[in-house]
Every structure is written in C-alpha cells, then in structure tokens.
Amino acid sequence: MTAPATLIDKLWDAHEILRREDGASLLWIDRHLVHEGSHHAFARLAARQLPVAEPALTFAVVDHYAPTRDRDHVADPDVARMIATLGGNARAHGLREFDLGDPWQGIVHVIGPELGLTLPGLAITCGDSHSSTHGAFGALAFGIGATEVAHVLATQTVWQRRPKTLRISVSGTLSPAVTAKDLALHWIAELGADGARGHAIEYAGPAVRALSMEGRMTLCNLSIEGGARFGVISPDETTVAYLEARPYAPAGADWPAAVAQWQGLRSDPEAQFDREIEIDGQAVAPTVTWGTSPEEALPITARIPDPATRPARKAAQARAALAYMGLEPGRPLIGVPVDQVFIGSCTNGRIEDLRQAALVLRGRKAKVPGLVSPGSSQVKRQAEREGLDRVFAEAGLDWVASGCSMCVGMNGDVVAPGKRCASSTNRNFRGRQGRGARTHLMSPAMVAAAAVTGALADVRPLLQGRG
Amino acid sequence: MAGWERHEGVAVSLPLEGIDTDQLIPARFMSAPRSAGYGGFLLHDMRFDPDGALRPEMVLNRHPEASVLVARRNFGSGSSREAAVYALADFGIRAVIAPSFGDIFAANAVNNGLLPAQVSPDAVERLIAALNGGAAPARIDLAVGTVTIAGQAIDFALDAIWKRKLINGWDDIDLTASHRAEIAGFADRRRRAAPWVWPARDVREPRAE
Structure with a gap:
C-alpha cells in the first residue's frame, strides 16, 4: 500500500527523474510549446551551439504578435521580425510550426488542447504564465521564464521545487449565466492575487465537474491570477470525449491504453492537501473587476468600493486603482460607460465563449465599437460554420483573425490611453491593453452585455427568453 | 551568471502593492534583443511621461544608482x-x-542573479518609513540571510535551493548535463510504459481553406 496521494503529487512523481539533496526535482517534460516570445531562449541555445533535445515533443506557434488583420502584409517591421525569427528557429531545429498561414494556427493554450497535443498525465511547459490552462485535462502544466525555456529546449527537463497543494472545492451548481470566468474572479477576489502563491491548485466538486472542457480551461487558465503556477482538474468522461480523434491524440491501440492509464489520475479519497478552500457555487454571481488587479473584482450588482472604508494600506491601493480607472467610489458598477469591448484570448476565446457572447448579441446592436478575435483558426472556422461571425458583424463588432490580440497588445491591437474596455481577457493590470488603457475583466457574455448597453451591465436580464 | 554572496549598495522604496510584470516592462518593449540592454524599459510608464520625458520626482529617476528596491x-x-x-x-x-x-x-529572478528577498509586511513598512521616500545605504548578506537598510537589520526568507544557486551562480544546463544518463533512462522507461505520450506522427494535416 502506498500512502494516499493527490493528483498533483501523482503527476509530479510520474515526471520526477531525480531529486537533489536540497529538494529540487528534475522533471521530464512531455510537451514544450514555444512562441515568438521564446526568442531569448533560442538565442541562449544558439550562443552555446546546442540543438533542441526533443524536436518531436516541441511545437511552435505564432500567437503573441499575430496580426489579426491583413496577414499577408505585416506592416509593423518589429512584428514581422518577431514572426520571422520564430520561423527561422523552428526550421533550424526541425520543429513543427503553426505559422500565420497554417489552418491550425491559434493561441498556444487554445491549439494545444484542440489538436490533442495536450493530454491527461503529461507534463507541459511553455514560456507563458497561462500554461496552467492545460491542467484542465489533468496535466502538470506550468509557465516558465526564458532561462527555463532554454533549459527545456536543451534537455527536455526542468528543475522545479515541488509546490504545496491547495484544493478548491466548489459545491452545488453555478447559476444560469454564471460561468467559469465568474467563478475564477470570485475565488481570486476572496483569496487575493497572491492567495495561492507557492501552491498548485486542484479544482474539484460538482460545480467544477459540470463544466465543459472550455469552462475548465478558463478556470485553470486564471490560476496564475490568484498566484498559482499550476491548476489541475482530474480527467473524466468529459475529458475523454473532448480528446477522442483529435489530430495528435493517441490513435489505434494507443487510445484505449491511454484512456485506461488516465483512470488513475485522481486524488485518492484520503489524500491530504496543504490547504482546502470551499466555495458555494450558488453564491457566485456575474463578476467584473473594478481596479487594476484581478483581485479587485465584485458582483456586477455591487457598488464601487469606497477606499475610506478600507484599512489604511488597502485604502491607498484602492485610491490609486480608482484614480487610474477614472472611477468614483460608491457608484454602482452597472451603468459605468465603456468605450469599447474585446472578446478573445487564451482565457475566453474558445467556441463556447463565442456562442455565449453571440447568444446575447443576436438581433441586437452594439453601442460601442469592439473586436472579436477567435482563439484559433479552427475556432474561427467553426464559428463561421455556425454563423456566429454574422451575429458579431450585424451587431457592429469587428470579426478578425486569431491571436493574443488586445489581451496583451503586442500585435498593435491596443486600447487608447484613458479608454475603457470591457474585456474577456485575464489581466486588468495598468497598461496591459495599451498605455493608460482601463480594463474591466468579465465573461464573454458580460462583455456582450456591455457592448449592447454601452456600459457595464448585468447579462441576466438580457438573456431572458434566450438559450 | 556570476554568483555573489554580499552586496553593498543603495536602497530605495516603491511603496506599492502588486507591481506586476506589465508595469515592470510594458509588452511593447519585449521584441528587443537582450544585447540592446533592458534598463531603459524598467517601469517605463512610471518613470516617463506620455511624451517620453523623465518624471523627475520618480524615485528611480532621483536615484538611478539604486541597487536594492x-x-x-x-x-x-x-x-x-x-x-x-x-x-x-x-x-x-x-x-x-x-x-x-x-x-x-x-524563479526568473534567481536565474539571473537577482535576489527576491521575502520579509514580513511589517518589516517592509519599517523600511519604507526609514527610507522616507529617499535613498539609504544597503547591505545584503546572502549566506546569513540578512539585509541592512538605513541601519535596520532584517532577516529575509529565501528557499534553500535558490540561496545555493545565487551564491554559486550555477548554470542549470551545465548542471543537468551531468545527469544525461538518468534522463535518457527515464525517457526510455516512459516510452515503454506509456507509448501514447509521444505525439502521433502520421497526423493528417488539413489543407489551407
């Protein structure tokens, strides 16, 4: 009999090549995903004249700098150079690259799962903090910096310290129009943006089980906004059904063998976590951020907090956030006018996200301009088959190509200084969407509600009689 | 990367919570090669006004010699x-x-010889009060785990693995090379136990539409 273990511990043990006497684990990596931002790591490799250790386990994709319009003529020379550099590195090392013209191009955390590159039981790294997304499949997936990217390229391994474990159990069911995004913002507001620092999170409970793979990915994606580098959900029938027949998923006799091995990827009933948090699924409301950290989030029906009612240190922080955001304390969140909207990103750019936004927008007009960037070229084609692109266009929103786009602004899709954007993305940091940009994070349906009302709005009345 | 054990320099405070990576370096500067030098990008939008002029009141502009934050x-x-x-x-x-x-x-900091020294919230408040918006001499002793700023000696917490790494200036790729045989053995065992882990190779690629 082995001691009861958590899913996180099982995944860790399955990838630990050795442990140094000081406690550092050398982990084997099954999938390494690289993007344009990996140029520092490739430069390190080149400086040491090292090859990529496992090109067959390394995949490259253009996403952070991907233009969302007029892809045949990349106007910005910096953007063109970043994309060309990745292409050059991929060719030099024999990597499969999903470049701008590839029918499978998209955001790395969207295409990994949809191509079946992401599988339960794998260890997956990428030089991007939202790599925790892949944990939705029961994978040990985490973001790493450029030095570690270079290390994985050179050795297919990485040194890590075993994280503490935190289980977030969500009881009951989420209410209609309440999504995984709302659940994530809810727990981050409760625990703080560093609340899960040093921990790997396992999400559990009936409300998590009931989520689609898209919802689970949104939840795991946002783990890092609460400070956790890892977020996992144990695989089940939903996971298996999602993955079957995906292009890179196991095929033939490998498929049943893989599915059989995945059965063991769950925390043992008696397993001990370092921390446990319980959340009542019914208590989660449509949630929006009001400040400049994801922890500064409230139900849409709330009022903007008054710094004067907070402890001194918190008060200064809230005052600074409200000044940056251009908001008055005490006024209701509902009705705060927005200048534009954005739907997309690795957090909420999947087909289900677009369907939920379209459900609100169908037959309605947006009062403000906005951009809809599907998370991948496959998502884009699927949405077009379903006619969602027409819903967005008829509402007055721009339907563009896939990439990280206005979530991070590297490709030139930015929010102008002082402008307020309702956004389905992951960070409301100062300057994230462009210098001086004011970002409110929310679910895609809530972004759609902001579009049709021209202000922060509760999506629930807008869904009456729909879906 | 060179290891280090002691540092004597100048400390300043930036009394803010959540100085996130987007503030530390806005995304628009990240396409530059490292050889270009990244110092000018640090906290760019806090240090420079929208016209690109240095904000003279900002603490790092008043004390560009600062080495401890x-x-x-x-x-x-x-x-x-x-x-x-x-x-x-x-x-x-x-x-x-x-x-x-x-x-x-x-983790990134340690990989580049930068010390992330964790102290209690109260200790930080004492240091902020002692610095009072200005600069003061700072001394760090990594092995002992203390930082002394404006005469105040404070213990900091640092993971033992990271402390060793900072002091030795280890390069992980060199370190890992000594484990080549164990890595190869692990990969072989994994491939036998779970062949499905390796991605399918005869993938039917779609045609561009």
Whole structure:
C-alpha cells in the first residue's frame, strides 16, 4: 500500500527523474510549446551551439504578435521580425510550426488542447504564465521564464521545487449565466492575487465537474491570477470525449491504453492537501473587476468600493486603482460607460465563449465599437460554420483573425490611453491593453452585455427568453 | 551568471502593492534583443511621461544608482516574461525586498542573479518609513540571510535551493548535463510504459481553406 496521494503529487512523481539533496526535482517534460516570445531562449541555445533535445515533443506557434488583420502584409517591421525569427528557429531545429498561414494556427493554450497535443498525465511547459490552462485535462502544466525555456529546449527537463497543494472545492451548481470566468474572479477576489502563491491548485466538486472542457480551461487558465503556477482538474468522461480523434491524440491501440492509464489520475479519497478552500457555487454571481488587479473584482450588482472604508494600506491601493480607472467610489458598477469591448484570448476565446457572447448579441446592436478575435483558426472556422461571425458583424463588432490580440497588445491591437474596455481577457493590470488603457475583466457574455448597453451591465436580464 | 554572496549598495522604496510584470516592462518593449540592454524599459510608464520625458520626482529617476528596491506585496505578479527581470538587472537592481513575489518572477529572478528577498509586511513598512521616500545605504548578506537598510537589520526568507544557486551562480544546463544518463533512462522507461505520450506522427494535416 502506498500512502494516499493527490493528483498533483501523482503527476509530479510520474515526471520526477531525480531529486537533489536540497529538494529540487528534475522533471521530464512531455510537451514544450514555444512562441515568438521564446526568442531569448533560442538565442541562449544558439550562443552555446546546442540543438533542441526533443524536436518531436516541441511545437511552435505564432500567437503573441499575430496580426489579426491583413496577414499577408505585416506592416509593423518589429512584428514581422518577431514572426520571422520564430520561423527561422523552428526550421533550424526541425520543429513543427503553426505559422500565420497554417489552418491550425491559434493561441498556444487554445491549439494545444484542440489538436490533442495536450493530454491527461503529461507534463507541459511553455514560456507563458497561462500554461496552467492545460491542467484542465489533468496535466502538470506550468509557465516558465526564458532561462527555463532554454533549459527545456536543451534537455527536455526542468528543475522545479515541488509546490504545496491547495484544493478548491466548489459545491452545488453555478447559476444560469454564471460561468467559469465568474467563478475564477470570485475565488481570486476572496483569496487575493497572491492567495495561492507557492501552491498548485486542484479544482474539484460538482460545480467544477459540470463544466465543459472550455469552462475548465478558463478556470485553470486564471490560476496564475490568484498566484498559482499550476491548476489541475482530474480527467473524466468529459475529458475523454473532448480528446477522442483529435489530430495528435493517441490513435489505434494507443487510445484505449491511454484512456485506461488516465483512470488513475485522481486524488485518492484520503489524500491530504496543504490547504482546502470551499466555495458555494450558488453564491457566485456575474463578476467584473473594478481596479487594476484581478483581485479587485465584485458582483456586477455591487457598488464601487469606497477606499475610506478600507484599512489604511488597502485604502491607498484602492485610491490609486480608482484614480487610474477614472472611477468614483460608491457608484454602482452597472451603468459605468465603456468605450469599447474585446472578446478573445487564451482565457475566453474558445467556441463556447463565442456562442455565449453571440447568444446575447443576436438581433441586437452594439453601442460601442469592439473586436472579436477567435482563439484559433479552427475556432474561427467553426464559428463561421455556425454563423456566429454574422451575429458579431450585424451587431457592429469587428470579426478578425486569431491571436493574443488586445489581451496583451503586442500585435498593435491596443486600447487608447484613458479608454475603457470591457474585456474577456485575464489581466486588468495598468497598461496591459495599451498605455493608460482601463480594463474591466468579465465573461464573454458580460462583455456582450456591455457592448449592447454601452456600459457595464448585468447579462441576466438580457438573456431572458434566450438559450 | 556570476554568483555573489554580499552586496553593498543603495536602497530605495516603491511603496506599492502588486507591481506586476506589465508595469515592470510594458509588452511593447519585449521584441528587443537582450544585447540592446533592458534598463531603459524598467517601469517605463512610471518613470516617463506620455511624451517620453523623465518624471523627475520618480524615485528611480532621483536615484538611478539604486541597487536594492523595497516594495509591498505581490511584486512581479503576472506574466512569465523574464524581460521584467532583465529590466531590473540591466538597470542595476541586485535585490528586491517585499512580503511576497509572483512565483514565476521569483524563479526568473534567481536565474539571473537577482535576489527576491521575502520579509514580513511589517518589516517592509519599517523600511519604507526609514527610507522616507529617499535613498539609504544597503547591505545584503546572502549566506546569513540578512539585509541592512538605513541601519535596520532584517532577516529575509529565501528557499534553500535558490540561496545555493545565487551564491554559486550555477548554470542549470551545465548542471543537468551531468545527469544525461538518468534522463535518457527515464525517457526510455516512459516510452515503454506509456507509448501514447509521444505525439502521433502520421497526423493528417488539413489543407489551407
């Protein structure tokens, strides 16, 4: 009999090549995903004249700098150079690259799962903090910096310290129009943006089980906004059904063998976590951020907090956030006018996200301009088959190509200084969407509600009689 | 990367919570090669006004000789961009003192010889009060785990693995090379036990539409 273990511990043990006497684990990596931002790591490799250790386990994709319009003529020379550099590195090392013209191009955390590159039981790294997304499949997936990217390229391994474990159990069911995004913002507001620092999170409970793979990915994606580098959900029938027949998923006799091995990827009933948090699924409301950290989030029906009612240190922080955001304390969140909207990103750019936004927008007009960037070229084609692109266009929103786009602004899709954007993305940091940009994070349906009302709005009345 | 054990320099404080990676280096600067130097990008939008002029009142502009930065909780939260560490290191910062750090930022910092020294929130408040918006001499002893700023000696917490690494200036790729046989053995066993882990090779690629 082995001691009861958590899913996180099982995944860790399955990838630990050795442990140094000081406690550092050398982990084997099954999938390494690289993007344009990996140029520092490739430069390190080149400086040491090292090859990529496992090109067959390394995949490259253009996403952070991907233009969302007029892809045949990349106007910005910096953007063109970043994309060309990745292409050059991929060719030099024999990597499969999903470049701008590839029918499978998209955001790395969207295409990994949809191509079946992401599988339960794998260890997956990428030089991007939202790599925790892949944990939705029961994978040990985490973001790493450029030095570690270079290390994985050179050795297919990485040194890590075993994280503490935190289980977030969500009881009951989420209410209609309440999504995984709302659940994530809810727990981050409760625990703080560093609340899960040093921990790997396992999400559990009936409300998590009931989520689609898209919802689970949104939840795991946002783990890092609460400070956790890892977020996992144990695989089940939903996971298996999602993955079957995906292009890179196991095929033939490998498929049943893989599915059989995945059965063991769950925390043992008696397993001990370092921390446990319980959340009542019914208590989660449509949630929006009001400040400049994801922890500064409230139900849409709330009022903007008054710094004067907070402890001194918190008060200064809230005052600074409200000044940056251009908001008055005490006024209701509902009705705060927005200048534009954005739907997309690795957090909420999947087909289900677009369907939920379209459900609100169908037959309605947006009062403000906005951009809809599907998370991948496959998502884009699927949405077009379903006619969602027409819903967005008829509402007055721009339907563009896939990439990280206005979530991070590297490709030139930015929010102008002082402008307020309702956004389905992951960070409301100062300057994230462009210098001086004011970002409110929310679910895609809530972004759609902001579009049709021209202000922060509760999506629930807008869904009456729909879906 | 050179290891280090002691540092004597100048400390300043930035009394803010959640100085995230997007503030440490805005995304628009991240396409530059490292050889260009990242110091000018550090906290760019805090240090420069929208017209590109230096904000004279900003503490790092008043004290460009600063090498130790004191800040409030959740320093370096957010992105995995190592460029945030490059910006600090290239500006000349050797240590950041704060009650908590973003996990990925802290790992990146150690990989570049930058010390993420964790101290209690109260200790940070004492340091902020002692610095009073200005600069003061700072001394760091890594092996002992103390930082002394404006005469105040404070113990900091640092993971033992990271302390060793900072002092020795280890390069992980060299270190890992000595484990080549164990890695190859692990990969062989994994391939036998779970052949499905290796991605399918006869993937039917779609045609561009």
